[in-house]
Amino acid sequence: xxxxxxxxxxxxxxxxxxxxxxxxINPPFVxxxxxxxxxxxxxxxxxxxxxxxxxxxxxxxTHIGYKVRYVRNITDAGHLTNDAGEGVDxxxxxxxxxRLEPMEVVQKYTYGFHEVCRIFNILPPSVEPTATGHIVxxxxxxxxxLNNGFAYEKNGSVYFDVRKFMEKHKYGELSGRNIDDLLExxxxxxxxxxxxxxxxxxIWKAVTPSHIQRWPSPWGDGIPGWHxxxxxxxxKYLGKEFDxxxxxMDLKFPHHECEIAQSVGAYGHAPVRYWMHSxxxxxxxxxxxxxxxxxxxxRELFAGEHPLLDKAYSPMSVRxxxxxxxxxxxxDFSNEALGAAEKGYRKLNAALVAIKAMDYSTVTTPxxxxxxxxxxxxxxxxxxxxxxFNTAKTLAVLFEMASRINDFKSGNTPTGSVDALTFEKLKAxxxxxxxxxxxxxxxxxxxxDLLExxINVLIELRKKVRADRNYALSDKIRDDLQAIGVQLKxxxxxxxxxxxx
Numbered sequence: 001x002x003x004x005x006x007x008x009x010x011x012x013x014x015x016x017x018x019x020x021x022x023x024x025i026n027p028p029f030v031x032x033x034x035x036x037x038x039x040x041x042x043x044x045x046x047x048x049x050x051x052x053x054x055x056x057x058x059x060x061x062t063h064i065g066y067k068v069r070y071v072r073n074i075t076d077a078g079h080l081t082n083d084a085g086e087g088v089d090x091x092x093x094x095x096x097x098x099r100l101e102p103m104e105v106v107q108k109y110t111y112g113f114h115e116v117c118r119i120f121n122i123l124p125p126s127v128e129p130t131a132t133g134h135i136v137x138x139x140x141x142x143x144x145x146l147n148n149g150f151a152y153e154k155n156g157s158v159y160f161d162v163r164k165f166m167e168k169h170k171y172g173e174l175s176g177r178n179i180d181d182l183l184e185x186x187x188x189x190x191x192x193x194x195x196x197x198x199x200x201x202x203i204w205k206a207v208t209p210s211h212i213q214r215w216p217s218p219w220g221d222g223i224p225g226w227h228x229x230x231x232x233x234x235x236k237y238l239g240k241e242f243d244x245x246x247x248x249m250d251l252k253f254p255h256h257e258c259e260i261a262q263s264v265g266a267y268g269h270a271p272v273r274y275w276m277h278s279x280x281x282x283x284x285x286x287x288x289x290x291x292x293x294x295x296x297x298x299r300e301l302f303a304g305e306h307p308l309l310d311k312a313y314s315p316m317s318v319r320x321x322x323x324x325x326x327x328x329x330x331x332d333f334s335n336e337a338l339g340a341a342e343k344g345y346r347k348l349n350a351a352l353v354a355i356k357a358m359d360y361s362t363v364t365t366p367x368x369x370x371x372x373x374x375x376x377x378x379x380x381x382x383x384x385x386x387x388x389f390n391t392a393k394t395l396a397v398l399f400e401m402a403s404r405i406n407d408f409k410s411g412n413t414p415t416g417s418v419d420a421l422t423f424e425k426l427k428a429x430x431x432x433x434x435x436x437x438x439x440x441x442x443x444x445x446x447x448x449d450l451l452e453x454x455i456n457v458l459i460e461l462r463k464k465v466r467a468d469r470n471y472a473l474s475d476k477i478r479d480d481l482q483a484i485g486v487q488l489k490x491x492x493x494x495x496x497x498x499x500x501x
Contacts, residue, residue, distance in 0.1 A: 002028065003064035007382040011244070011389075012328060014252065014275040015174055019388060022274065024243050030066045031242030032058060033234045033272075035251055036128070038075040039109040040094040043116055045296040045333070046281045046288050050248040052319060052439075053278040053327035053389075055122045057246065060385050060437050071237045072125040074113075076106040077132045077213050079226040080205070089223070092212055102213050106132075116298045120315050121439045127237050131229040135215045138224040138232045141266050142204050142217075150265035154194040156206030156220035160261060162199045169264050174275060175253035201258055203228045227258035234271060235263065245272040249279050278327045283308070284334050296333070304489060310335045312489070313342060316443055320345035323391040323438055344395070345440065351402035352434050352442050354409045360423045361416035370404075371418045377401050378429040391438060401430050455486055459496050462488075 009022040024030050034054040037043055043051075051072075058070045080087045095102045117124070131138075142158050145151045150165050151158050162179065165171055172179040179199060203225040207214050214221045224232075234242065240263070247256060256275065263271035280287065283294040296306055304312030313321075321341035325331040377400055384393035404426065407413035415423050434440045462477045478488050490496055 003382065004028070004061075004066055007064065007386040009061070009064075009386045011274045011276060013273075014277050015272075020274070022243075024066070025241060025273065028066050030061055030068045030244070031071075031238035032061070032068055032244045033071045033073075033230070033238055033242065033246070035230060035247040035255070036072040036074050037109075037113050038079040038090055039106050039113060040079075040090040041109060042297050042299075043113050044288070045298065045301065046248070048116070048120060048298055048318075049281050049322050049331065050246075050278045051117065051122050052120070052322050054246045054276075055439060056323070056327075056391060056437065057244070057276070057389055058123060058125070059439060060389060063432065063437050064382070064386070069127065069238065070125040071127045071129065071234065073230060073233055074106075074110055074128060074130045075226065075229065076103075076110070076130050078205070078224045078229060089211070089213065095212070119302070120298065120319055121441055123439070129233045129237065131224060131233075132213075134229065134233050134236065135224065137236055138228050139204070139215075139217050141228060141232045141235070141262065142224075144266040145203060145262060148265055148268075150261075151203060152196070153219050156222060157194055157202055158204040158219055159195050159200045160203050160258070160265065161196065162201075162261070163197055165261055165265060169261070171261055172253075172257060174260060175257050177253055177257070201225065201227060201254065203262065227255055228262060230255070231259045231262040231266070231271065234259075235267075240267045241269065241271055241273070243272070244274045244276060246276040246278070249277045252277055276327075279330050282330055282332045285332060288333075308335075310339075313338050314345075314443065316349070316440055317342040317345045319438075320348075320395075320440060323395060323440075326388070326390055326392050328388075344399075348395075348398055348402055348434065348440065349443055351405040352431065352440075355405050355427050355430055356442070358405075358408060358415060358427070360420050361414055363416045363419050365417075366419050367413075367417040370413070371422050374401075374404060374418060374422050374426050377404070378425050381429055381433050385433075385437065394433065394438070398430065398433060401426065405430065455481070459488070463496065 004027075010019050011022050012019045032054070034050070036051075037047060054070075054072070058068055061068050076091065079090050091102050091105055094100075095105045098105065100108075114124075116122075142151065145160065146153070146158065149161075151160050153159075162171055166179065204217060204219060204222050205225060206220055206222045211223075213223055215223065234245070245256070245259075260270060260272070263269075282288065283296075286292060286294060288295045294308060296308075298315075298318075300306040301309065301313055301318055302315060304310075317338065318341070321333075321338055322331065324341060324344070377397055380397045381394055381401075384390045384397060387393070404413075408415050418426075435442070458477055458481065462474050465471075465473045465477070481488060488496055
């Protein structure tokens with residue numbers, strides 16, 4: 001029996017608003033699509049939460065026996081600053097700012113995104129298609145929508161006709177928006193305006209001669225609409241109907257709503273069975289925003305280089321922090337929360353290191369109560385993960401398992417107190433849940449109390465010699481620590497923090 005048969009997965013479907021039993025279209029094969037980055041800038045921490053959430057979905061479904069094709073796109077064309085399909089091209093805007101070709105911008109930030117994923121232990125998807133690599137597919141989809149009567153062309157641009165679509169189909173079901181009210185409150189636009197209604201959106205956008213990124217089409221040179229690329233690439237790699245589509249809550253409307261309309265307009269039926277949305281990341285109770293100065297880049301977090309940070313945090317501590325909350329819940333970022341996550345990760349990491357080194361000792365008299373407890377805990381890991389990928393509850397179970405592992409490590413409870421099968425099940429489940437499912441890899445330095453204590457002693461010594469104005473010795477302590485991979489950072493108030501490279 002496969003694990004997915006033993007522990008059936010349920011998913012909170014954003015389309016229905018209910019938790020539903022996951023029934024793939026063609027088991028054991030699963031088609032999973034999530035929206036990737038628009039590569040005109042560095043990914044921020046909010047993006048990272050979404051990519052982590054669907055990394056875990058990919059990991060867990062694979063772990064329990066499904067054959068998952070995971071598609072995560074790269075948007076390298078067509079994403080305008082206005083989600084309705086108007087405004088400035090984000091990539092061209094960045095190219096002009098940095099005096100680069102658009103594809104140089106794309107390459108630079110795609111590489112940066114991949115590097116952050118590597119550091120954060122986010123697995124590469126099965127397929128990572130780009131918008132520019134699928135212009136032909138997007139043009140063909142526009143043709144189908146036009147032929148089916150759900151779009152119109154104006155001055156070289158093609159717009160999806162929402163009012164026409166709603167004569168036969170629903171629009172707004174995913175987001176819960178009342179589109180009828182929007183349409184009723186919208187006057188017919190003046191003749192000089194291209195769109196018939198303000199809610200219509202571009203599926204192909206004509207560009208001016210000065211626009212660098214452009215492709216020929218039956219309607220003239222232009223760029224594909226941002227919403228269109230996901231519909232076209234999802235269809236190409238996962239079929240006209242596939243299992244799961246994910247993304248951040250902010251994409252529910254208009255992006256995902258438009259995706260549904262485009263696919264229905266082209267093929268006559270809904271493209272996805274289960275829609276999943278990760279919630280936002282807030283900072284000290286406020287929404288992340290560059291204008292508020294509370295938006296974090298991963299490199300700032302890992303280096304501790306941000307005014308709101310007390311210290312640097314390791315990638316695994318940050319990943320643990322994000323997994324402490326269910327993907328659909330708002331997650332509030334603070335130094336206190338990250339500090340608690342760091343301690344939590346260290347505790348689980350210590351248990352991970354310990355169980356890997358532990359061997360089973362011959363059983364004498366099994367402790368049936370302990371055997372039952374461990375059996376319950378190992379099964380609970382799968383039950384909580386299968387319950388809508390509840391990483392928060394799974395971590396709570398892993399802490400219970402870590403306590404049993406610590407009892408074995410201390411010798412208070414010999415490993416032989418349970419039978420070999422139970423011990424090996426504990427070991428295999430804990431390691432696989434930590435590393436394969438949650439992606440929390442072993443850090444052999446995270447729990448080295450002697451190393452940490454020694455560094456802190458040297459930091460205190462350095463503070464003293466600086467107070468005594470013995471700057472030569474202060475610099476020597478700093479330089480010697482740097483030579484062995486310990487980077488000191490002097491704060492404005494005299495405090496000293498460190499990171500281990």
